[in-house]
Amino acid sequence: MSSAHGPGREARRPPSTRERIWNVVRRIPKGRVATYGQVAYEAGLPRAARQVGYAMAALPEGSDVPWHRVVNARGEVSRRSGRGAGGRSAERIQRALLEAEGVAFDARGRIDLERFRWE
């Protein structure tokens, strides 16, 4: 438990933007998806959809954040820059994880947001 006064060893800082974003993503139930813009909005950063993508890319490996449940506004898995570690294999993985949760993709690789959107 924390001391009653003073910063103590760990300085209590307001939650960073990333943490707030991760926090929201953690709330997305299994079998559901949310868009980047939606997550940003829920996190209190209405126009920061891009930062959500950035925050996802910055996730540590063993995190419990279900990053795969975040898709773009068209209801599809966003394309990565095409490079970097993992790179596009992450796209496949994301889709596989979603399908494993029961999220359906149509022939064009899109998800029906009316049906699977969180909330």
Added chain:
DNA sequence: TTTATGGCTGTCA
């Protein structure tokens, strides 16, 4: 401090 960069998103042709 300033600049550059993006797992985005509307809007318009």
Added chain:
DNA sequence: ATGACAGCCATAA
């Protein structure tokens, strides 16, 4: 339907 552009704003350098 697709493709180009311009806003958007936190991080990293």
